[in-house]
Amino acid sequence: MSKRIEAKHKIDRRLGVNLWGRPKSPLNNREYGPGQHGQRRKKPTDFGIQLMAKQRLRGYYGSIGERQFRKLYAEAVRRRGDTSEMLIGLLESRLETVVYRAKFVPTVFAARQFVNHGHVKVNGKRVNIGSYQLKEGDVVEVRERSRDMALVVGAAQSGERDVPEYIEADHKKMTAKYVRVPQLAEVPYPVTMEPHLVTEFYSR
Structure with a gap:
């Protein structure tokens, strides 16, 4: 592990x-x-x-x-x-969050690493800061040379979760548009x- x-x-x-x-x-x-006292309830x-x-x-x-x-x-x-x-x-406007929501990677931890390693572009420019704040209408894309990674392919095909309505994801082009800032009830x-x-x- x-x-x-x-x-x-x-x-x-x-x-x-x-x-x-x-x-x-x-x-x-x-x-x-966890731990020997983990079952205590107070x-x-x-x-x-x-x-x-x-x-x-x-x-x-x-x-x-x-x-x-x-x-x-x-x-x-x-x-x-x-x-x-x-x-x-x-x-929800953080770049790493949108990468996760768009199902480009399987976990939020993988999203941070994926962005940090330079696999993502925002509006055509490479961004490697996971906390980067996206604006409505920004387009996030996986760099072309990174689209065949097993991590990316597996996440896109996973049925474990769905892409929320405030993000428009195209897994053929590996792009995602941040449509709008969501309300709590939508997340x-x-x-x-x-x-x-x-x-x-x-x-x-």
Whole structure:
């Protein structure tokens, strides 16, 4: 087992949910936390509930660093509108997220690595920063020499998940158009996300 896969499994068990809805998650067989005290249950505090909601949202997007996640929250607060919805919009507008949503790669972790290694273009220009913020109408494409990679072909053919409506993906051309910023209700999370609790956590 690779360190990356092991890390994903630990995140699932620590948070107590199959965060990415994957069939190989250990939580499918062991619905309790890791370690010898993993089966202990205690009633969480309000702070604990908010913290777990924040960790769940952070973890889903590939365990974004705390400093970077807090910056995203600060940007969401700065913008007009509901902070929770703005935060989700910013997370879904990240290049690595769109690469994952478009089914160019199988996992969010693979999406980050795929972008970092220079396999992706945005509007015809190579971009290797996973946190790059896309705008409505931007076109993401897999570089021609990368389209035959087993990782890409397998992800595109997988029936494990569907491409959401706010992204138009063409797997023959290996392109995806970021049509619009989604609302929370449109995002296909395998588990319930509660960004309003994240807002409460940071505004304490």
